[in-house]
Amino acid sequence: MLNADLIFGGVEGGGTHSWIVLMDGNGEKIAELEGPATNFWLMGMDECLERINKLVQDAKEIAGLSPDTVMEALGLCLSGCEDNDSNRKMEATLMEQYPKLTKHVVVASDTQGSIATACQNGGIVLISGTGSNALLLNPDGKTFRCGGWGHMLGDEGGAYWIAARAVKLLFDEEDNLTDPPFCTAKLRKIVYNHFDLKDRFGMLHHVYISFQKSKFASLTAKISEGASQGDAMCARILYDAGYALGRHIAALSRNVHKDLYASETGLQIVCSGSVWKSWDYMRKGFVAGVQPNCKKDRIIPKFTLLRLAVGAVTSALGATYLGAQKACYDIPRDYSKNVNPFFKYIHPVPLNVSSLPFKTVSKSINANNHENGHICSNGAAIDIANGQINGTENGIHSNGIANGRST
Incomplete structure (x- = not known):
């Protein structure tokens, strides 16, 4: 009452x-x-x-x-x-x-507040800002974590990680340690302009003398801009970031309570942080990363990615819900006003399989064969698989020349 x-x-x-x-x-x-x-x-x-x-x-x-x-x-x-x-x-x-x-009072992590704001019975929050981490909250109150160990030990798929990979790629290319899959001319220009470099030796000052993690992280937005202009190397780096974030979900898959798959939306994943602005270029990598790779990974039958409603909702709302729960009071809440869904995925169930979640099929899965549809906030999505740009809804081809195709 x-x-x-x-x-x-x-x-x-x-x-x-x-x-x-x-x-x-x-x-x-x-x-x-x-x-x-x-x-x-x-x-x-x-x-x-x-x-x-x-x-x-x-x-x-x-x-x-x-x-x-x-x-x-x-x-x-x-x-x-x-x-x-x-x-x-x-x-x-x-x-x-x-x-x-x-x-009554209850204290919990800020990540748990994000889940409580968006999901009634639990779900996952996947943060990708300067760093990255993921937290699973099951209906029984148990939590499981993946990542969040800082830029020295992890933060895969975060803005610093993306920028650091871009810089390392350029160094490795000049050292003849690797042949990048695509031309790096535009990426090199983006990196050199961002750090005001004349040559790669100037980069050492930013790495070892006046290191600022935020300076590296802010490079990611410019890499995303390069991808939007059709640069295949920038797009590939963001594909890799999507894959790394997808791996966080796969790592938690063995701990997901079956009840979290029961609703029409499936497992709800709350996406927080500035890197999600580059979702169009991470989408294919993310779907590939979610697929089972380690021995104990499980197939996730369906999931929906959500963002908290911009400008209207903070995780303080979820904290309020948790407080009411501690007081055994069922405070009214309308989750549809708190979140905006932007991607839904349904795994194609093999014909000879009758139950999910589980692990089956091979470890190598082409993301193109597993995406049954998606919701994309602006209608544009770069399709990347096996390191190649297969086609885009905005007409960008792998060589950066518009070909007018839509796939």
């Missing part, structure tokens, strides 16, 4: 800024506010909780609530909150230091 007088709050906390949302018991948003960073690894737990308390009080003022209002529940989805023991400690500390703030 709904109670409009109850107040629920949720915080999405990051290393640079945070968002808070307040909702009433009818599921109506009554306040939303941006605030400072709330990563306790950067500032300590006491400072983090003090900032959260101030965020709540400021949001109450916006909502026209009395400062003495005690919330029914508060969900905190914060960067750095990956460890369950530390999260339980933060919950206990908040209730001890601010006993009149809320009746």
